[in-house]
Amino acid sequence: MTGARGALACLAAAGWLACGPTAGRAQDSATAVPVPAAAAPAARADSACLSCVPKRPLRAVLEGLSINVIVNRFDDWVRNAYNPWEGYWSRVGPRTWGTNFRYGWTWDTDAFPTNMFMHPTHGSMYFRAGRQNGLSFWESAPLPFLGSAEWEYFGETARPSLNDFYNTGLGGVVLGEMTFRLAALVRDNQARGVGRLLRELAAIPLDPTGSLKRLVSGGFSRVSPNPADRNPDALSLQLQTGARLAVDSGITGGRVIAGSIVAEVAYGDPFSKPYEKPFDVFRARLQIGPGGHPVNDMVVSGRLYAHEFTDPTATLRTIFTVNQKYEYQGNPAYKFGGQMLDVGLATRIALTPQIDLRAEGYAEGIFLGAVDAPGAGIVGSERTYDFGPGVGLDVGASLLMRSFPVLTVRYRWAIVHSVSGSPADHFVQLPSIESGVPLTESLGLGAYAGWYQRRSAYASWPGEVTTYPDFRAYLVWHTHRVRRAPEPR
Amino acid sequence: MRRRTASAVASWLGAAVLAAVPAAPAAAQAPFRGGPWMDAGIGYGRLRLTCDSCDITAAGGTEITVTVGGAPTRNVLLGIQGQVWFQSRGQRVNSVMAIVQWYPWVDAGFFTRAGSGIVWGPVTPATSPQPAAARSTGIGMDFGVGYDLPVSRHYGLTVQAAWHVAALGDLTVGGRPANDVIAYVTRIGVALVFR
Numbered sequence: 001m002t003g004a005r006g007a008l009a010c011l012a013a014a015g016w017l018a019c020g021p022t023a024g025r026a027q028d029s030a031t032a033v034p035v036p037a038a039a040a041p042a043a044r045a046d047s048a049c050l051s052c053v054p055k056r057p058l059r060a061v062l063e064g065l066s067i068n069v070i071v072n073r074f075d076d077w078v079r080n081a082y083n084p085w086e087g088y089w090s091r092v093g094p095r096t097w098g099t100n101f102r103y104g105w106t107w108d109t110d111a112f113p114t115n116m117f118m119h120p121t122h123g124s125m126y127f128r129a130g131r132q133n134g135l136s137f138w139e140s141a142p143l144p145f146l147g148s149a150e151w152e153y154f155g156e157t158a159r160p161s162l163n164d165f166y167n168t169g170l171g172g173v174v175l176g177e178m179t180f181r182l183a184a185l186v187r188d189n190q191a192r193g194v195g196r197l198l199r200e201l202a203a204i205p206l207d208p209t210g211s212l213k214r215l216v217s218g219g220f221s222r223v224s225p226n227p228a229d230r231n232p233d234a235l236s237l238q239l240q241t242g243a244r245l246a247v248d249s250g251i252t253g254g255r256v257i258a259g260s261i262v263a264e265v266a267y268g269d270p271f272s273k274p275y276e277k278p279f280d281v282f283r284a285r286l287q288i289g290p291g292g293h294p295v296n297d298m299v300v301s302g303r304l305y306a307h308e309f310t311d312p313t314a315t316l317r318t319i320f321t322v323n324q325k326y327e328y329q330g331n332p333a334y335k336f337g338g339q340m341l342d343v344g345l346a347t348r349i350a351l352t353p354q355i356d357l358r359a360e361g362y363a364e365g366i367f368l369g370a371v372d373a374p375g376a377g378i379v380g381s382e383r384t385y386d387f388g389p390g391v392g393l394d395v396g397a398s399l400l401m402r403s404f405p406v407l408t409v410r411y412r413w414a415i416v417h418s419v420s421g422s423p424a425d426h427f428v429q430l431p432s433i434e435s436g437v438p439l440t441e442s443l444g445l446g447a448y449a450g451w452y453q454r455r456s457a458y459a460s461w462p463g464e465v466t467t468y469p470d471f472r473a474y475l476v477w478h479t480h481r482v483r484r485a486p487e488p489r
Numbered sequence: 490m491r492r493r494t495a496s497a498v499a500s501w502l503g504a505a506v507l508a509a510v511p512a513a514p515a516a517a518q519a520p521f522r523g524g525p526w527m528d529a530g531i532g533y534g535r536l537r538l539t540c541d542s543c544d545i546t547a548a549g550g551t552e553i554t555v556t557v558g559g560a561p562t563r564n565v566l567l568g569i570q571g572q573v574w575f576q577s578r579g580q581r582v583n584s585v586m587a588i589v590q591w592y593p594w595v596d597a598g599f600f601t602r603a604g605s606g607i608v609w610g611p612v613t614p615a616t617s618p619q620p621a622a623a624r625s626t627g628i629g630m631d632f633g634v635g636y637d638l639p640v641s642r643h644y645g646l647t648v649q650a651a652w653h654v655a656a657l658g659d660l661t662v663g664g665r666p667a668n669d670v671i672a673y674v675t676r677i678g679v680a681l682v683f684r
Contacts (some may be wrong), residue, residue, distance in 0.1 A: 008648075060556070102545075103539060103545075104537075104539050104671060104673065105654060105656065106541070106669050106671075107656075107669055131497050138562075138564070138565050138589070138591050139591075139593075141589070142591075142601070142603070162656055165630075166630075170605075192605070204674070211680070277513070304561070304567070305561045305567065322567070341587055365587060365606070367587075367605045367606070367628070368605075368628060387628075388627075388628065388658075389607055389627070389628040417626060417658055418623075418658070419626075419627040419657070419658030419659075420627055420656075420658060420659070420669065421657065424657075457513075
């Protein structure tokens with residue numbers, strides 16, 4: 001299973017980079033010309049929409065089931081999957097199903113990337129099956145939980161794993177909606193020729209099952225209407241490439257200098273239009289670097305609900321916001337991640353027409369968090385980390401100059417109470433500051449400094465602290481596009 | 490014990506049916522879902538307790554649920570649910586959860602509810618040589634279905650059935666470890682709704 005999910009994860013990571021420059025035909029802020037909602041040929045096309053696809057809930061459920069059957073049979077017949085802890089874990093049957101129902105849930109001992117990255121990625125396929133079959137966000141939300149429950153009870157000989165259910169279900173919703181929207185941006189049903197092919201190929205890592213369906217059904221080349229809600233009201237993309245210096249006081253020790261690539265997407269602008277539907281605004285950040293799993297850092301946060309307290313034309317605006325968040329930080333020095341719900345305020349002060357000050361503060365409920373520590377995990381297994389619920393804070397402020405973030409400060413704090421692994425409470429904090437200087441309209445230089453600290457308080461042995469200062473210097477490519485509503489006739 | 494459990498189930502089901510009868514004429518009204526929302530209910534719940542090194546045990550008890558929240562759309566309610574399951578012999582499973590209640594058909598009363606949050610309480614795993622009570626705080630989730638029976642525009646009754654999973658973690662019971670203690674509460678109940 002690890003292999004199959006690993007391949008998916010790598011494809012997804014590559015897709016982020018591949019889709020970037022083509023995403024939504026993003027325009028440089030240099031041109032700064034608002035893009036009409038629909039160009040002339042697309043005007044008729046945009047009268048159709050993705051949500052106009054007939055609702056096919058049964059087909060969505062069956063697609064999720066098919067994914068599980070195919071993966072299970074692939075693991076058994078092709079990979080002959082085996083591990084020392086569970087044996088031939090894909091050889092399932094009525095006896096293993098009965099055992100799983102009788103003994104119920106437990107916590108598994110898989111490695112951090114498997115549980116915290118690959119399971120959510122897998123869950124996103126179940127979720128997208130719903131969206132591609134005409135279901136709304138909320139209608140699709142149960143599907144990753146259903147798909148995960150099927151897999152946990154029927155797809156493995158091991159007892160169903162509670163952490164897999166959480167990560168596949170909640171993470172699947174976040175990553176599923178994000179990739180569903182980004183894949184729609186990358187694809188262009190109106191395009192033809194090589195450009196069309198490149199777009200379809202670039203969307204594969206984001207939505208492999210959707211691309212397969214398009215390939216089989218002829219959607220790869222068929223000219224058809226684009227979804228009306230394909231383009232967000234605003235889209236910002238940053239690609240940072242540079243060097244990273246990290247100093248680890250804990251597990252690995254020493255000082256590491258390495259290259260790193262960061263991709264950051266801001267889909268929609270919370271201040272440009274009122275809340276419409278879940279994930280009409282989201283932010284995603286991906287960091288790739290050497291050492292261990294190639295994805296070092298991935299954070300996706302999308303709003304589930306928002307309500308503005310202020311006049312939308314005021315200089316100072318405040319919006320009450322509820323976000324669902326997925327966080328994965330898995331580098332050789334430390335590991336932290338989880339499924340979260342953020343509740344708080346987002347504020348914007350328009351200092352000048354070109355300069356914005358934005359601040360946000362969220363109280364965070366951590367449904368399931370994971371933290372590694374020297375005393376954490378389960379001895380004799382790949383589990384070097386604890387699972388548990390928790391609470392946290394996420395606050396930050398940014399100074400934006402023509403949508404380019406010239407200064408950003410953030411503070412992240414969380415406590416995770418372990419319920420599986422060591423008997424401990426883990427306290428995590430991460431203050432950071434990031435600054436960028438635009439050199440041209442789309443290129444700039446930037447630097448980042450962060451300081452991760454984890455303090456663990458164990459029930460039966462002395463506590464321990466690990467710190468991890470992290471510096472990056474990079475070249476940044478930035479693009480920002482706004483979408484203006486069509487002029488009234 | 491079995492007879493007491495059966496009669497308790499019958500009582501709760503009877504209460505649900507009785508509650509539904511006067512509500513039936515009002516059920517034709519279009520349900521109102523908007524702004525704040527609250528429900529409070531009571532029901533019967535059956536606890537099933539497992540752990541890695543214990544025998545599986547079961548017990549019946551009473552559960553009380555209170556939920557407050559808001560409706561971002563006409564078919565989705567978001568809220569916080571507080572719940573207590575208890576029995577006379579001292580076992581108790583408490584929870585506070587963030588929940589989503591979803592109505593697949595906007596004009597109908599059927600809904601599904603799911604949530605996750607914190608659980609805590611004293612339970613008595615069947616460890617060897619002798620069961621003993623242990624307290625813990627852990628993580629839980631809740632899945633349920635229900636049906637709204639509107640009484641007036643803002644008030645109604647709800648019949649609910651749900652499955653509650655409370656992962657209480659690794660406990661020390663009578664000096665011995667009991668790892669991965671998980672309490673399952675299957676419950677059915679009725680609630681008053683205000684929205």
